[in-house]
Amino acid sequence: MPSPPTDRPDAEGTPAPCPSPGLTVLYDGACPLCTREIAWYQRRQSNETIAWVDLTRCDDASLPDGLARAQALARFHVIDASGQAQTGAAAFTRLWACYPRLRGMARLAQRPGVAKWLEWGYRGFLRLRPGIARLLPPVVPGPPDPRR
DSSP: OOOOOOSSBOTTSOBOOOOOOSEEEEEOTTOHHHHHHHHHHHTSOOSSOEEEEETTTSOGGGSOTTOOHHHHHHSOEEEETTSOEEEHHHHHHHHHTTSTTTHHHHHHHTSTTHHHHHHHHHHHHHHHHHHHHHHSOOOOOOSOOTTO
């Protein structure tokens, strides 16, 4: 049986492929607020391999089938390993579940009625997001998206 892939180099010093992501996060890299939030998550230890896809730096082939770039930029999206996409508050709940320190928040968000209120709040936030983003200075872009 072959050993599972890792990101450690083999005997010849060639990096082995990283494991497939358990979750893919699509985000708006041109939005200073979004970029800061994603950087916050990236600094945390997660239980899953997460692929971070900056929608402003990836090509159309990197987008899931049936998802237009404008649609993806309009709302927060995550895609799990099985290909199931979630958006908005449900996407945040799925992302929170990847982090030991946020797992309790994810469980609370899944309680009856709570998800509906979170989605309502998220939709309200989307109306405010452009104004909040304009108040923040631009973020220096990180390294290129490796999926490009």
